Amino acid sequence: MPHLVILYSGNLDRDLDMTAVCRGLADAMNSVEDDDGKPVFPIGGTRGRDSPAPHFGGSDGGRAGPAAGESGDYGxxxxxxxxxxxxxxxxxxxxxxxxxxxxxxLLAPLKQARRVGLTFQIDVGAEVYDAKFGNLHDLFQKGAR
Known part of the structure; x- marks a missing residue:
């Protein structure tokens, strides 16, 4: 943990470098310190990934954009x-x-180029089951941070 999952409308692919967005947000997560000045998250546990939605619908179906002299291609x-x-x-x-x-x-240029709805939420819920069995943490526990 933490895991940042980004779901987005597939029409944004032409306007974004999602690898750069994921990397930038993972770097931001890694930069946060707790009240004692220690990293909040273990570097080996920080993950960011995206999932484009090729099919989507939202807002008014794009009607207000053209009425306002803009595109109706929202994201x-x-x-x-x-x-x-x-x-x-x-x-x-x-x-x-x-x-x-x-x-x-990271998304300022996107907001200048088009209309897009953006929502960010943090989920700190109860874990029913949590297993970690990869080997990535071993690399960072050997002194590299």
Whole structure:
């Protein structure tokens, strides 16, 4: 943890470098420190990924855009950051502010180019089952950070 999942309308692919967006948001997550000045998240656990939706619908179906002299080709992005419990509310808020600020910066050119709905939520729910069995953490526990 944390895992940032980005769901977005596939029509944004032509306007975005999603690899750069995912990398920028992962870097933002890795930059957040807790109240003691320690990283909030283990670097080996930070993940960001996207899933384009080739089929989507929303808003008014594109009617208001042309009426306002704009395109009716709207887009959307939904960011869901899932992190494990155990972090203070202040730390959770700090994570939200840092990641949100990074998203605003990374997506500023997109917002200038077109209409897009953007939503960012943090989920800190109860885990029913949580298994970690990869080997990525081993690399970072050997002194590299």
């Amino acid at each position: 959307f992005m939904y960011f869901n950051l899932r992190m494990a419990r155990g972090r203070s509310e202040a730390t959770q808020q700090r994570v939200g502010e840092v990641v949100s600020a990074a998203a605003r910066e």
